[in-house]
Amino acid sequence: MKKRISVIGAGSCGPETEAVAERLGVLIAQNGYDLVCGGREGVQRAACRGAKSAGGLTIGILPGLEFSQANEFVDIPVVTGLGHMRNFLVVKNGDAAVAVEGGAGTLSEIGLALKSGIPVVAIGRWSGIEGVRPAAGPEQALDVLKTLEDR
Amino acid sequence: MKKRISVIGAGSCGPETEAVAERLGVLIAQNGYDLVCGGREGVQRAACRGAKSAGGLTIGILPGLEFSQANEFVDIPVVTGLGHMRNFLVVKNGDAAVAVEGGAGTLSEIGLALKSGIPVVAIGRWSGIEGVRPAAGPEQALDVLKTLEDR
């Protein structure tokens, strides 16, 4: 089984954050990881689009019970009906998580990941939280992910 | 997105039931469906083995939080940490479910499927439950599944 990286972040965002997420998705696929995310919009969709453009596999852990909630770049949608509790499954279905900006939902994912032993790399807003590994951008995030694997 | 069939049934079983489940997995893949199951042993493992032998894709919705819970024929393991509640996600991640024998866990999946609008075909033990469509074996189960799609 390939290693998986969970991408978490803003559910709606501007073009700059989207570009960061898309580049992150490209790098995740190019480095041989599968991509896990919440399957929806904003950072999730941009990261999936990036991963697909580089031939990667994308798994979307959806909050609701309808496959149609998934964005068009999700290969494997998984319905949960768990609402915000599905945030835990987004991070637990990866081997590590990368946050790109985001609000309270992303903060909850960071807390749940740290609590349950999933390493978290953050670009932007939440990079100062204790226990989170900060990264200046997608390239540096991948560098941190590789460091984690070497251990 | 391809249609998906959830296979539910005994978590441990003898060679006859296993042969039925494996044949069911083969037919599911040959008919162009992805296979969803609980990702573990018995009927789940046999059905996955069948689907893989016919070039299909297998998704395993696991009760725990460890990928290692999945049998070796699962392509996409999904951890849930939901224990028996994951039974609901096994059936809701398919478009229809086929039961092969099974005990109380399978019964709960049948109840959850029927309650939430997922058609259920049953081979063996639970085929007499009201609302369940009985099938004599894997071939007939596939016939019933096709009838459902035509509607």
Next chain:
Amino acid sequence: MKKRISVIGAGSCGPETEAVAERLGVLIAQNGYDLVCGGREGVQRAACRGAKSAGGLTIGILPGLEFSQANEFVDIPVVTGLGHMRNFLVVKNGDAAVAVEGGAGTLSEIGLALKSGIPVVAIGRWSGIEGVRPAAGPEQALDVLKTLEDR
């Protein structure tokens, strides 16, 4: 902590089934048990009404996230947001379960209870399921519950 009995059954029902559920609620309270249910209508509401009329305590494990989902005889509503998965919590929050008629949802609760070691007594429709203890009515259901406790 007092022993708890979970009452499961039809979400909407006629006056006869309601009378059975209400009488069951009365007996549960009179015998010193707390009552757990799904907190909503039909058998759940009637059983709560019975328990309250006899001075009992009622706990309602709700499918959604709004306290207002609870019927007016629930003392302690608990929101879950789990939808049908909350059925598992209805039975696991009791020491035993009593089913009064009911459809596929009740069937799923019976399966989940049996799977996870919760004894099930059934009045009416599902009393013939293997592993379920049949009871002719509320009084006999209480007799069976006492037998369980003596073990």
Next chain:
Amino acid sequence: MKKRISVIGAGSCGPETEAVAERLGVLIAQNGYDLVCGGREGVQRAACRGAKSAGGLTIGILPGLEFSQANEFVDIPVVTGLGHMRNFLVVKNGDAAVAVEGGAGTLSEIGLALKSGIPVVAIGRWSGIEGVRPAAGPEQALDVLKTLEDR
């Protein structure tokens, strides 16, 4: 139905934090609220002890499936089997949440609360998170809670 306050915070803590949590529990009960918490140790247990000493009602939303997980000051234990996902139910079963110190688990509860519209007051560590209302101690936390109700 009485208003409910969820108390979240460190699962194990020193005597100073415990004293803060216990005082908070006393004030919650004295002000006519029911207390909701995760039902276990540290801040949760101290807050329950405080609430009980002032005649309050305590509800413990447990991560596992055993009632014995609850501390001795929990009146109504609720098993969930959801592990860390139960954090969401701890905050959603209250009308507002008060955090007393705490680590990544508490952070996840804060994120989940803010995301789903539950106001959060924090004493200590997490009081600087955007969207959280800081309080210097239990008395001030109650003042903030009353402000929320007046709106």
